[in-house]
Amino acid sequence: MGTRYVGARIARNEDPALLRGRGLFVDDVRLPGMVHAAVLRSPHARARIHGVDTRRARAVPGVLAVYTHADLGRLGAPLPKLIPHPSLIHHKTQCPLASDAVRYVGEPVALVVAESRYLAEDACDLIEVAYEPLPAVASVEEAVRPGSPLVHEDIGTNVCARYTQQTGDVDDAFARAPHRFRERFVVDRGAACPMETRGVVAPWDARTGLLEVWDSTQAPIPIRNGLAAMFGLLQHNVRVVAPDVGGGFGAKIMMFYPEEVLVPWAAMRLGRPVKWIEDRRESMVAMNQEREQIHDAEIAADGDGRILGVRTVFLYDSGAYIPYGLIVPIVASTTLPGPYRVPSYRCEFAAVFTNKTTVSPYRGAGRPHGVFVMERLLDRVARELGLDRAEVRRRNLIQPDQFPYDVGLIYQDNAPLRYDSGNYPLCLERALDLIDYAAWPARKQAARSEGRYVGCGVACYVEGTGIGPYEGCRITVEPSGKVVVATGVGTQGQGHMTSLAQIAADALGVTPRDVSVHTGDTALFNWGTGTFASRAATVAGNAVALAAQAVRERARRVAATLLEAPVEEIELAGGKASVRGVPARAVSLGELAVAANPLRFAMPADWDGPGLEAVRYFTPPQGAFSNGVHACIVEVDPETGMLSFHRYVVVHDCGRVINPTILEGQIHGGVAQGLGGAFWEKLAYDEQAQPLSTTFMDYLLPTAAEVPALEVAHVETPSPLNPLGIKGAGEAGVIPVAAAVAQAIEDALEPFGAHIAEAPLSPSRLRQLIAEGRRTP
Amino acid sequence: MKLDGTNTLAAPIETVWTTLNDPEALRRCTPGLQELKEVGPDTYQATLTIGIAAVKGTYSGTLRITDKQPPRHYRIALEGSGGAGFMKGEGSVDLEPQGNGTLLRWSGDVQVGGLIAGVGQRMLGGVGKMLIGQFFKCLEQRLGSGT
Amino acid sequence: MKPAAFEYFAPRTVEQAVDLLAQHGDQAKVLAGGQSLVPLMNMRLARPAVIVDINRVDGLEYIVAAPAVLRIGALTRQRAAERSRLVAERCPLLRDALRLVGHVQIRNRGTVAGSIAHADPAAELTAVLTALDGEVVARGPGGTRVIAASDLFVTYLTTSLDPREIITEVRFPALPPGTGWSWMEIARRHGDFALAGVGVVLALGGGVITEARIALTGVGPTPVRATSAERLLTGRAPSEGLWADAAEAVRAAVDPDGDIHASAEYRRHVAGVLVQRALCEALTRVREAA
Numbered sequence A: 001m002g003t004r005y006v007g008a009r010i011a012r013n014e015d016p017a018l019l020r021g022r023g024l025f026v027d028d029v030r031l032p033g034m035v036h037a038a039v040l041r042s043p044h045a046r047a048r049i050h051g052v053d054t055r056r057a058r059a060v061p062g063v064l065a066v067y068t069h070a071d072l073g074r075l076g077a078p079l080p081k082l083i084p085h086p087s088l089i090h091h092k093t094q095c096p097l098a099s100d101a102v103r104y105v106g107e108p109v110a111l112v113v114a115e116s117r118y119l120a121e122d123a124c125d126l127i128e129v130a131y132e133p134l135p136a137v138a139s140v141e142e143a144v145r146p147g148s149p150l151v152h153e154d155i156g157t158n159v160c161a162r163y164t165q166q167t168g169d170v171d172d173a174f175a176r177a178p179h180r181f182r183e184r185f186v187v188d189r190g191a192a193c194p195m196e197t198r199g200v201v202a203p204w205d206a207r208t209g210l211l212e213v214w215d216s217t218q219a220p221i222p223i224r225n226g227l228a229a230m231f232g233l234l235q236h237n238v239r240v241v242a243p244d245v246g247g248g249f250g251a252k253i254m255m256f257y258p259e260e261v262l263v264p265w266a267a268m269r270l271g272r273p274v275k276w277i278e279d280r281r282e283s284m285v286a287m288n289q290e291r292e293q294i295h296d297a298e299i300a301a302d303g304d305g306r307i308l309g310v311r312t313v314f315l316y317d318s319g320a321y322i323p324y325g326l327i328v329p330i331v332a333s334t335t336l337p338g339p340y341r342v343p344s345y346r347c348e349f350a351a352v353f354t355n356k357t358t359v360s361p362y363r364g365a366g367r368p369h370g371v372f373v374m375e376r377l378l379d380r381v382a383r384e385l386g387l388d389r390a391e392v393r394r395r396n397l398i399q400p401d402q403f404p405y406d407v408g409l410i411y412q413d414n415a416p417l418r419y420d421s422g423n424y425p426l427c428l429e430r431a432l433d434l435i436d437y438a439a440w441p442a443r444k445q446a447a448r449s450e451g452r453y454v455g456c457g458v459a460c461y462v463e464g465t466g467i468g469p470y471e472g473c474r475i476t477v478e479p480s481g482k483v484v485v486a487t488g489v490g491t492q493g494q495g496h497m498t499s500l501a502q503i504a505a506d507a508l509g510v511t512p513r514d515v516s517v518h519t520g521d522t523a524l525f526n527w528g529t530g531t532f533a534s535r536a537a538t539v540a541g542n543a544v545a546l547a548a549q550a551v552r553e554r555a556r557r558v559a560a561t562l563l564e565a566p567v568e569e570i571e572l573a574g575g576k577a578s579v580r581g582v583p584a585r586a587v588s589l590g591e592l593a594v595a596a597n598p599l600r601f602a603m604p605a606d607w608d609g610p611g612l613e614a615v616r617y618f619t620p621p622q623g624a625f626s627n628g629v630h631a632c633i634v635e636v637d638p639e640t641g642m643l644s645f646h647r648y649v650v651v652h653d654c655g656r657v658i659n660p661t662i663l664e665g666q667i668h669g670g671v672a673q674g675l676g677g678a679f680w681e682k683l684a685y686d687e688q689a690q691p692l693s694t695t696f697m698d699y700l701l702p703t704a705a706e707v708p709a710l711e712v713a714h715v716e717t718p719s720p721l722n723p724l725g726i727k728g729a730g731e732a733g734v735i736p737v738a739a740a741v742a743q744a745i746e747d748a749l750e751p752f753g754a755h756i757a758e759a760p761l762s763p764s765r766l767r768q769l770i771a772e773g774r775r776t777p
Numbered sequence B: 001m002k003l004d005g006t007n008t009l010a011a012p013i014e015t016v017w018t019t020l021n022d023p024e025a026l027r028r029c030t031p032g033l034q035e036l037k038e039v040g041p042d043t044y045q046a047t048l049t050i051g052i053a054a055v056k057g058t059y060s061g062t063l064r065i066t067d068k069q070p071p072r073h074y075r076i077a078l079e080g081s082g083g084a085g086f087m088k089g090e091g092s093v094d095l096e097p098q099g100n101g102t103l104l105r106w107s108g109d110v111q112v113g114g115l116i117a118g119v120g121q122r123m124l125g126g127v128g129k130m131l132i133g134q135f136f137k138c139l140e141q142r143l144g145s146g147t
Numbered sequence C: 001m002k003p004a005a006f007e008y009f010a011p012r013t014v015e016q017a018v019d020l021l022a023q024h025g026d027q028a029k030v031l032a033g034g035q036s037l038v039p040l041m042n043m044r045l046a047r048p049a050v051i052v053d054i055n056r057v058d059g060l061e062y063i064v065a066a067p068a069v070l071r072i073g074a075l076t077r078q079r080a081a082e083r084s085r086l087v088a089e090r091c092p093l094l095r096d097a098l099r100l101v102g103h104v105q106i107r108n109r110g111t112v113a114g115s116i117a118h119a120d121p122a123a124e125l126t127a128v129l130t131a132l133d134g135e136v137v138a139r140g141p142g143g144t145r146v147i148a149a150s151d152l153f154v155t156y157l158t159t160s161l162d163p164r165e166i167i168t169e170v171r172f173p174a175l176p177p178g179t180g181w182s183w184m185e186i187a188r189r190h191g192d193f194a195l196a197g198v199g200v201v202l203a204l205g206g207g208v209i210t211e212a213r214i215a216l217t218g219v220g221p222t223p224v225r226a227t228s229a230e231r232l233l234t235g236r237a238p239s240e241g242l243w244a245d246a247a248e249a250v251r252a253a254v255d256p257d258g259d260i261h262a263s264a265e266y267r268r269h270v271a272g273v274l275v276q277r278a279l280c281e282a283l284t285r286v287r288e289a290a
């Protein structure tokens, strides 16, 4: 199979429509007779509900219904528990509408359906809820303190899971190590903030018994499966479509958010299509959040800075419920060792309920935390032992001949954590070259002599990607010669319409423009899990490759019959099948598609079924592990605590690159989110767990003015685990940013002795840390 | 949200104490007060329209005075809710003779929740302090300022 | 985030607008660029019963240079003022401050007068008006009056304007030739409201400072004129040490609030830093002009 398009920097198939405003997002779905829903949400972080009076709301003209928990019947039960884990003793999930208690600000209490969203919101104002506010748990540390209020009173504790993983004899390593350093690291809460918030539009046709759900989700097929089960419908009669989706970053994969159940349910009750679009203020409290962890971490090293052991005990904030189980803290603890040889390691965490919005994976999904801890520990080793930071890393990297490398832990997919391939030293050296690390000490000195404080940071990471269980794909060549690729993964801006088309195009000898990729519509492909964990390109991409290969073989067999030539001599190129060396003896793919589906006459047995079509699945045995290095140069104004980024370099290895433009886009977006988590984005809560940053005036997403120009370079070490040799790249950009930026700031502020052990920072906080450093340059 | 302040009043401590316990004075000095009903000893039901400029909301709730130690100290607890959110606060007022006048120290811990906390944090502290300040300023005016 | 119901009027003249305001009193709100009012309404923090949209009123969109003052009509967009040659020549302090008001999209709609009327405690333009001792012209049922900046800003989001009055014009005194100026601010991101900001005007004669104007934003309920620092500067020869003294005087004079973005101490500290840097820049401009 040729590789004309895989690896090529081609423009995206989806952009002409998106850039002209011709995308189809959930809010673009407008149906005759459609009515609008609004959700009344709890203003209290913790309260008992003694009653909900909806009479005044129901009396508003134009209001069709006001639903509370009491109306839901069987559907009022707690929502499904995703991904159970033996250590997760208290797997609490929320009810679609709160019954007798609310546990975070934003928890749905009632659903109003009205002729317009305006009326629905007016009616929400008129619902009277008798709350008895109770003291709330606002932080993980408070949650584990004896006597703390309980988020779930029935379980008698706020700790829902404790889990320990270990490799090697950690305590022995620490007992014998010449150097041990301890630190406490705090990573605060952030939000994914996709440009498109959540949204659901559901029409129900009572005559055909067909429920259609337009849902801005990353996992349409599991949503379809779940809804069919909940409503007692055939899966065949439920169609879930995730059309164009304006970003997800993990937060749109919940299965289920309350609204995903309530809106279809209301549509079935009312016999009218119902639309609900989450507004930004709702989104800041009702879309899952992430990132809060507190680590007590320790590293043991020898005199040369070689790692002897690492241990961490950490608290993981799950928010008020824990639908997604322990994925985030498991990913954090298994990402922590990173590209380094860590002979002994123990991570021990407690997952803790607080009265805050529920946590589920957000781009990075624990990886940034693990990397922050590890990289900061290595910086400490370098500082204490008087070693160069890059050299400490160099000495500890896993070497290219050590793959597959068994880390000795169990990963999030319940498989052993085994790195498939990589060249970590090469990535580090490339990054150091690009940032001109050799000249750094001199440049730093030069800046100091001008009274400027400039620092350099270098951080490494490994990113687990491409986990199973499977994805599938059906490829059909139509009589027009156009190729239709249908897969179950959704797309939220990752460029699947192009990268999957490139894979199919190479196999079938067409151009990516001839390939129409369909994702996220359960009517078009029946099986799949979803787009998460940097897996779509790897898992669905290889399914596309397998299906395309199968279609190609069938096309060649059909062509062999038509052209009366041996199969071995049939070539596919330029949208045609031809006999090698005789280009005139050719037949177009479209003609082949027609011929492969005859109206009469027997079909040759080796065509193996009608049409040019094949369905294939790819089931990776384990994840594929990408890696990379970020390096940056940051200037700090010590008088104001403001930063300016001089350079930001990313060297990245995700195996074979399908499309560098798309890959770089993924990395740019990730770095922007990482910078947010390093310096701008913080979900502030007060001591009663009231969210204080529910608008973009207070929740500070970095804009184009904040994000520096990024310099991205690729290293390609193919994965041996899949035919295309690719690995995922979705989360790479975000992972080591906070670590690299913290290191650069600490380097810049070295004359002040400021020590950084938290993310995100802020100018105000930096001024404080400078003061705490108690040194004057 | 912790707030505090001091005011110097021209009147002797006993007068200040009486004024502070006089529903009429409370009625006149509480910013935006629409209604104040005594519903029990030292317990009032209040309706207030407070806020700034266009950002005004009506809140109703209760106000309780406890731990009375005439003429030097009491505690005050209030709780209210309205369209734009809710608040709950507790504070203390301490009086101390100062020359011919009285030194009044107040401190409180106010929690504000709901919409107004989520979108208005930038000005919430300042506005809270300003409103409480207005109350004591008004008392100052009624009693004459000590400075 | 849909506003509560309201009644909507779109008058064509100032008289009609004032009539409507007179009729509805504090139930009504003037709508100009909508960049502050509409978000408040969408969040239902503000629920005016009546909206008087002045965008169709004729004759309110102008920038005119009178000898010593720039007159800016109430419907002049911030972006228009920012790009105006007259503003650049006569009042570059205003232009520099405008560049940091929100984002281009905001300034395309937001008006100069709307920002003044809204009186956000961290707005740039209120501080510029205060630094320059500018004025607004207000029309109400009782006629027209001129309000000095020092009488205009009352507290957070509150001016001394009567609810039945509209601002028809904002007047920014022009900077005499040879005057130095500087606008400096610290914001978390480009376009955010300032954590602290300062506008400085500096004039020199015979080697000493003949006039110093300093106004700050973001460090209190209203823009703050740093009069003690101004007094300290006037009559003295410029020096780094003098700037540091002025910074200290400013820190002593302001009483900022803390919030989730910055502590009160931080704001006080950077207010001083900004004053120092702004004085330095203003001096450079004086020297460049000379």
Ligand SMILES: Cc1cc2nc3c(=O)[nH]c(=O)nc-3n(C[C@H](O)[C@H](O)[C@H](O)COP(=O)(O)OP(=O)(O)OC[C@H]3O[C@@H](n4cnc5c(N)ncnc54)[C@H](O)[C@@H]3O)c2cc1C
Pocket (backbone or CB within 6 Å): B054, C029, C030, C031, C032, C033, C034, C035, C036, C037, C038, C039, C074, C100, C101, C102, C103, C106, C109, C110, C111, C112, C113, C114, C115, C116, C117, C118, C120, C122, C123, C124, C125, C165, C166, C167, C168, C191, C192, C193, C194
């Ligand atoms: C994302 C964002 C960022 C922003 N950043 C900044 C910033 O950094 N600095 C800054 O200063 N501002 C900022 N703003 C606010 C912006 O400058 C507003 O445009 C300005 O505050 C209001 O002007 P407007 O014309 O839009 O007024 P409107 O929003 O229409 O009105 C605001 C208020 O003023 C009243 N009003 C308006 N015009 C008149 C008049 N002629 N007479 C009487 N009353 C009147 C209205 O009744 C209302 O109460 C930002 C806004 C947004 C949305």
